[in-house]
Amino acid sequence: MKVTVFSGSHKGREGNTLIMVEEFLKGAEEAGAETENIILTEKDIKYCRGKFECWLKTPGRCTIRDDMDDLLPRFMASDIVVFACPVYFDNVPSIMKNFIDRLSPVLLPHFEEDEKGEYRHAKRYEQYPKFVAISNAGLPGQTNFEVERLFFRRLARAFHTELIAEIYRGEGEIFRGQKNIMLKPLLGKYKKLLRYAGKEIVETQALSEQTIKDLEKPIVPPSLYITFGNEEWERLRSEYQKEEK
Numbered sequence: 001m002k003v004t005v006f007s008g009s010h011k012g013r014e015g016n017t018l019i020m021v022e023e024f025l026k027g028a029e030e031a032g033a034e035t036e037n038i039i040l041t042e043k044d045i046k047y048c049r050g051k052f053e054c055w056l057k058t059p060g061r062c063t064i065r066d067d068m069d070d071l072l073p074r075f076m077a078s079d080i081v082v083f084a085c086p087v088y089f090d091n092v093p094s095i096m097k098n099f100i101d102r103l104s105p106v107l108l109p110h111f112e113e114d115e116k117g118e119y120r121h122a123k124r125y126e127q128y129p130k131f132v133a134i135s136n137a138g139l140p141g142q143t144n145f146e147v148e149r150l151f152f153r154r155l156a157r158a159f160h161t162e163l164i165a166e167i168y169r170g171e172g173e174i175f176r177g178q179k180n181i182m183l184k185p186l187l188g189k190y191k192k193l194l195r196y197a198g199k200e201i202v203e204t205q206a207l208s209e210q211t212i213k214d215l216e217k218p219i220v221p222p223s224l225y226i227t228f229g230n231e232e233w234e235r236l237r238s239e240y241q242k243e244e245k
Contacts, residue, residue: 001202003028004078004129005037006071008085008096012041016136016175020167021084023191024134027198038074040095043067047098054105060124061105068102076106080164080201081129083152086172087137090147100155107159120158128161132201136172138229140222144170165207167197167215171225173232186219 005025009015018037025035044066053063062068075081085096092100108122133152137144145168156163169190174183193214200207207215218225 001033001079002077003033003035003080003082003202004074005035005082005084005134006040006075006096006099007037008040008083008093008099010041010093010095011086012039015086016172017084017086017134019175019191020134020136020169020194021082023194024082024167024198024201027195027200028202029198030195031199031202033080033202036074038071040099043071045071045095045099045102048101048104052109055109062102064102071099072103072105075103075129076125078129080132082132082134083155084134087135087144087148090144092135092148092151103159114157118157120160123160128159130161130205131156131159131163132165132167133163134167136169136175138171138173140170140218140225142168142170142216144168164205165197165201167194167207169215171219171222173229174219174225183220190215190219 003025005021007015007018007021009017021037025037028035045068046064046066049064051063054061057063062072083092083096083100085092088094091097104121106124106128108124110122111119112122113119131152133148135145135148145166148168149166152166153163175187193211197207197211197215200211
């Protein structure tokens with residue numbers, strides 16, 4: 001089984017989402033999967049021009065020459081594709097949306113009605129990879145992911161596939177406290193859950209209800225997270241003000 005992650009954080013290899021991805025992939029590898037984590041900030045991906053040339057002029061292939069020439073085949077060669085990104089203003093970051101827009105060549109331009117009476121573009125290929133979403137938000141709580149939940153579910157429908165797992169982590173900035181003696185065991189426990197989730201996805205193509213429940217529990221009480229978070233923002237602001245003087 002091939003599991004490919006497309007990591008869409010503007011911070012590249014320094015983002016909090018990457019920490020989640022690395023643990024998830026460890027579990028997938030333990031279950032025997034071949035894994036790859038593609039950092040989108042390291043790729044040359046130009047904006048879609050919306051001319052439909054990938055459907056009309058060069059069917060199934062974009063006329064823009066950039067790294068999508070390589071990424072599209074890797075997307076289609078995967079059994080499971082993981083979209084990994086932080087929440088930016090309640091939705092996916094622009095770098096992730098740009099990548100997704102450029103996936104349009106793998107579909108046909110023709111319209112069709114789905115089993116629910118809705119409409120979408122038809123398949124170009126018989127089978128598409130199954131989807132997983134991994135995301136974190138700086139604020140606590142699962143409501144931060146309401147837009148992404150809908151987006152990724154609609155995306156799976158558009159690509160004639162299943163969204164087999166969603167892993168959403170509020171309190172994302174807590175990952176920056178990995179060396180904190182009080183936070184280290186709490187983060188260790190959560191990382192263990194991520195590894196188990198990666199293993200479970202490979203072995204069963206789904207997450208159990210218990211795994212989902214455990215993954216969504218707050219790592220620390222939200223009130224405590226907010227208090228320490230605001231104190232950290234004040235500390236950082238003071239440092240910047242000193243530097244400007």
